[in-house]
Amino acid sequence: MKVESITFKDENNNDQEFYVVEQTRVNGINYLLVxxxxxxxxxxxxxxxxxxxSAAEAEYVPVEDHAQLEALMKLFTELLEDDVEIQL
Known part of the structure; x- marks a missing residue:
């Protein structure tokens, strides 16, 4: 399976490469597990x-709310079946 890589700029404007493991949409909002x-x-x-x-490029921020993280972790775990183990 080919894994898509994406590059983000950190707070110091340095490139950081991540690999998209899964993506989903909840209540009209896109989420990525990278x-x-x-x-x-x-x-x-x-x-x-x-x-x-209207943005030319997508902009993402890390989810920091603990309750939201737990709910999304459960969802991504279900989507990925037994392929990965996600821990906080």
Missing amino acids: ADTPEGDAEALILKEISEE
Whole structure:
């Protein structure tokens, strides 16, 4: 399976590459589960899209609300079946 990579700018304007593990849409909002490596044990983030409809590029921020993170982790775990184990 080909894993799509995406590049984000951090707060210091440095490029950070992540790999999209899964994506979903909840209540009209797009979320990405991304990892810092394409396979194996990895650090992962759940990102929420905050871009305007007219934006040329999508803009994402990390989900930081604990309750929302737990709910999204359950959803991504179901979507991925037994392929991954997600922990806070």
